[in-house]
Amino acid sequence: MGIMKWVLAGLLFPLLAMAVQPPQIGYIPLHDGTRLAYILYKPAAAGRFPVLVKYEPYWGGGTQFKVEEPLYLQHAYAVMMVNVRGTGCSSGQFHRIREPIQVQDGAEVIEWAGTQLWSDGNVGMFGNSYSGITQLMVGPLRPKHLKVLAMGGIVSDG
Secondary structure, three states, X not given: OHHHHHHHHHHHHHHOOOOEOOXXXXXXXXXXXXXXXXXXXXXXXXXXXXXXXXXXXXXXXXXXXXXXXXXXXXXXXXXXXXXXXXXXXXXXXXXXXXXXXXXXXXXHHHHHHHOOOOEEEEEEEEEEOHHHHHHHHHXXXXXXXXXXXXXXXXXXXX
């Protein structure tokens, strides 16, 4: 329990100085019964928000809250961190980044986020490295609610 307090403190500490709702933790149901874990942060104001999604395998149950997420929240975006299949608290078996199932899962995440009551239907993806590459893979599927990609760190020397 001691380590969990530090993990939760690390997730919540950046939120203390901001006007945001408590994080919502849950699962996104996929077409095959797999459930992807997410952590959702929303601005404190009531209403529907554009949603920015980070889709990657890191930080069990959702990805790490870093520098850019508070900026997005301050500008009235909801921020949703989602673990890919088989990582963190998501069910299923992990597949390599370019496997079709992981790409299809990402498109389902976008469509799910775009239809939630807290969403205004406009969904974007953001992130570097792995979460940047997932954008390159999901974008060409052109999910209906996907409006923007903001990727970085997507090159390698290998």
